[in-house]
Amino acid sequence: MVKGKTIKHLIDKEWCKGCGICIHFCPKNVLEFDINEKAEAVRPEDCIACKLCELRCPDLAIQIIEDQEGENER
Amino acid sequence: MTEKPFNFKDYIRPRFFPHIWCPGCGHGIVLGSLLRAVHELGLNKNEIVITSGIGCSSRISGYVDFHSLHTIHGRALTFATGVKLSKPGLKAIVPMGDGDALAIGGNHFIHAARRNIDITAIVMNNRIYGMTGGQFSPLSGSGKKATTAPYLTIDRDFDVVELAKSAGATFVARSTVFHANECKDILKKAISHKGFSVVEILTQCPTYYGRKNKEGDAIQMMEGYKTNTTRIGSKKLEKNPNLIQRGIFVENTEVPEYCKAYDEIIKTAMKGKA
Numbered sequence: 001m002v003k004g005k006t007i008k009h010l011i012d013k014e015w016c017k018g019c020g021i022c023i024h025f026c027p028k029n030v031l032e033f034d035i036n037e038k039a040e041a042v043r044p045e046d047c048i049a050c051k052l053c054e055l056r057c058p059d060l061a062i063q064i065i066e067d068q069e070g071e072n073e074r
Numbered sequence: 075m076t077e078k079p080f081n082f083k084d085y086i087r088p089r090f091f092p093h094i095w096c097p098g099c100g101h102g103i104v105l106g107s108l109l110r111a112v113h114e115l116g117l118n119k120n121e122i123v124i125t126s127g128i129g130c131s132s133r134i135s136g137y138v139d140f141h142s143l144h145t146i147h148g149r150a151l152t153f154a155t156g157v158k159l160s161k162p163g164l165k166a167i168v169p170m171g172d173g174d175a176l177a178i179g180g181n182h183f184i185h186a187a188r189r190n191i192d193i194t195a196i197v198m199n200n201r202i203y204g205m206t207g208g209q210f211s212p213l214s215g216s217g218k219k220a221t222t223a224p225y226l227t228i229d230r231d232f233d234v235v236e237l238a239k240s241a242g243a244t245f246v247a248r249s250t251v252f253h254a255n256e257c258k259d260i261l262k263k264a265i266s267h268k269g270f271s272v273v274e275i276l277t278q279c280p281t282y283y284g285r286k287n288k289e290g291d292a293i294q295m296m297e298g299y300k301t302n303t304t305r306i307g308s309k310k311l312e313k314n315p316n317l318i319q320r321g322i323f324v325e326n327t328e329v330p331e332y333c334k335a336y337d338e339i340i341k342t343a344m345k346g347k348a
Contacts, residue, residue, distance in 0.1 A: 015091055019098035019280075024293045055110075055254040058102030058292075059092060060082050 007049050008065040009041035015061035022053035022062060077116070085109045085119065087139050094133060096204075098292025100251035100277030101131050104169070104198055107254050107275075109138070111261035123164045125154040127179060129171035130205045130279075131198040148178030151186045154193050162333040165265060166193040172213040173203045176232055180212070187241035187270050191332035194264045194271045197234050200279035208282030219286040235323050238272040245271035246324040251278065252299035253320065260322065268331050276303070276318070 009030075018037040030047045034040040039062065041047070047064075054062045078084075086109070095101050112122065122140040126132035128147035135142040141164070145153045154166045175183050175197045186193060202220060203209040210220035215231035238246045245267040249257040257275055264271035278284060278295035289295050304310040306321040 017092065017097035019292050021098060021293055021296065025296075055106065056103055056251070056296075057106070058095065058097075058099055060086070060102060060106055061092075063081070 005049065006067045007044065007047045008067070009044055009047070010063040010065060011039055011041065012059075012061040013038045015059045016057075017059050017061075019058060021056050021058065025052055025056055027052065080110055080113045082106065082109050085112060085139055086137055090137055093137060095130060096279075096281045098278065098280045099130070099204075100200065100275075100279075100292070100296075101134070101198060103251040103254055104131075104196065104257070104275050104277055105134055105137060107251075107258040108134070108167070108169070108196070108261055110258045111265060112140075114258070115262055115265060117165060117265075121163070121165055123154070123157050123161075123166050125150045125157065125166065125168050127170060127174040128205075129174045129203070130200075131169055131171040131277075132174060134169040148174055148180075149182060150174070151179060151182045151193065151195060155186060155189075155191055158191055158193060159333060159336065162192075162337075167196065167265065168193055169196045169198060171204075171211075172197060172199045172201060172234075173211040176234070176237070177212045184237070184241040187238055187243040187272065189332045190242065190244055190269045190329050192268055192270070194261075194267075194273065196261070196264075197272065197274045198277050199234065199274055200277050200283060201231075202279050202283040202286075204279045204282055208286060214283075218283075221282070221286070234272065234274040235319075238274075239324055242270075242329075243272045244269035244324065244326040244329050245322070247272070247322040248274040248276070248318070248320050250276040250299035250303055250320065252296045253303075256320065263322065263325070267325070268327065269329060 016038040022039050023031045028046045030043050031039050032042045049066050051064050054064050124135045124140050125143040126135040127150040135144045150168045154168045158166045201214045208221040210223045210227045213231045218227045247260045249260050264273045280292040284295050303318045303320050306319045
């Protein structure tokens with residue numbers, strides 16, 4: 001996990017067609033198939049928010065939301 | 075950055091999603107890159123008109139929340155020319171498939187390039203006619219399998235970049251869906267360019283091209299784009315000249331743009347009147 005940031009993986013399971021592109025090209029092996037053969041973030045703590053999955057998802061089903069910690073308090 | 079972070083939902087018509095493209099089809103990645111390019115350029119949605127013909131790739135015009143025209147096969151560029159001449163303030167973007175652009179619309183393609191009208195033509199090259207069932211296209215190349223060529227194709231393929239260059243396009247570039255970020259940067263430059271821009275994007279059709287030609291699934295085809303392409307004039311190319319080059323081949327700002335030249339003609343014709 002990137003220091004001082006929380007990373008959320010929003011995966012739209014209705015839109016995901018299970019091609020596996022995100023899983024294959026993830027440099028940190030964060031994603032895997034769930035029981036329905038759709039992408040799921042199983043190791044979100046390893047994510048470095050490179051957003052390669054979001055960039056290469058052909059179904060526009062993945063969104064990576066980065067939050068700077070304490071952003072809302074300032 | 076103070077501007078709003080990119081969210082593709084601001085630029086699409088979500089009621090048409092999930093889209094019709096097959097699992098692993100590269101067209102969705104092109105759509106994503108296009109939306110990111112539009113976002114980073116800070117364009118207003120009402121400034122853009124997407125004109126497309128027929129084919130898998132042409133479905134893009136229905137998915138984006140810009141002005142859009144879904145027109146007849148191969149004639150997207152002619153419709154875009156008409157729109158651009160009547161409303162020169164709009165940014166015209168034309169996503170086309172390889173068959174739509176170079177077979178059915180081949181003539182329109184070269185003449186739009188010759189005219190240098192300010193349109194961005196995106197040729198999404200998956201080397202096959204996907205929507206109609208996997209017939210070979212003018213970009214399939216010889217020695218490939220397709221449903222209409224069960225014993226391999228004979229026809230050689232076009233080189234889109236060379237064709238666009240010789241037809242007079244003033245911006246010519248190539249990228250692949252594996253290089254989605256590079257693809258976005260090239261699209262940004264192409265949309266900003268004043269003149270006819272051609273961007274060829276290699277994209278996979280795992281359903282027909284990949285399956286028929288034993289190129290594996292979408293992932294293997296994307297790995298293929300990584301290994302079989304290289305940047306223009308890189309060291310890798312010296313070692314292996316068969317690699318496909320990526321990058322911007324032509325960027326010429328000296329040729330007059332068609333709409334501007336047309337305005338000049340109007341001025342000349344109207345001299346002394348009104």
